[in-house]
Amino acid sequence: MADCEGRARAVSSDFDPGSYRPRPELLADRVILITGAGSGIGRAAALACAAYGARVILHGRTISKLEAVYDEILASGGQRPAIAPLNLLKAQGPDYFQLRDSIADEYGRLDGLLHNAGILGDRTPIEQYEIGTWTEVMHVNLTVPFVLTQLLMPLLNASGDASVVFTSSGVGRRGRAYWGAYAVSKFGIEGLAQVLADETATAGRIRVNCINPGATRTAMRAAAYPAEDPNSLPAPEDIMPAYLYLLGPDSRGLTGASLDAQA
Helix, strand or coil: CECCCCCECCCCCCCCCCCCCCCCCCCCCCEEEECCCCCHHHHHHHHHHHHCCCEEEEEECCHHHHHHHHHHHHHCCCCCCEEEECCCCCCCHHHHHHHHHHHHHHCCCCCEEEECCCCCCCCCCHHHCCHHHHHHHHHHHHHHHHHHHHHHHHHHHHHCCEEEEEECCHHHCCCCCCCHHHHHHHHHHHHHHHHHHHHHCCCCCEEEEEEECCCCCCHHHHHHCCCCCHHHCCCHHHHHHHHHHHHCHHHCCCCCCEEECCC
16 A cells, blocks of 8 residues: 555554464465475465465475475375475575576466575674674575565566565564674564565555564574473464465555564
8 A cells, every 4th residue: 555655654454363264265376485484484384375275385495394395285285386495595696596487487477475584693792793693694584585576576576466575573673682683684674675565555566564473483483592481382383374364365455564473
């Protein structure tokens, strides 16, 4: 949506992750690329999207993990997914172009793009933060989503009803001590999403939003909070309603927003 000057605005939403019930064919035949799909939230998102009819493109660094998700989708009766292995720390231009071209050749469009892949980096004061680690975190968490989105824009436009979802964080909305590059990268993601939403609002072919997963039972959460009992947290599967909502047609008209996956 846009205001009278044509600028996208963050649209308020009455979306309630606790009460949203997606219909069985919500994502029927939609082509959705999920980064970091080998484990954690990315794996859960891939399985959920496939369960609701999507043709999923599984991105990740570890082929064996992607193959396991691939097998799970087929075993559950989902459409045959595609595997797109890519090491985001080492990938160069040709690797990204190859990914884009393979999607174009196979599907001709892209209906959904979930930027889920990310790295934590160090939990340490800015004064002591290692510069190399800072650079890696900013590259994987912010620069890569920019590059992928830019290259895939023609395929997203070809959809006519595409959804781009960036993964944010509570520390990407309000800075917190010792979260360093991770927090700063998520502030950047919020800004990137707002800029892109503003640029695409008038055409109305692509909606762009952020999602904050919240405290979830993942390896990254365990690394950030090693003393925390993981069983006290919701599993990735438990927070999928918000992802399905943003990636599916029920969120048409919602752009420039940042939603919480947990109530």
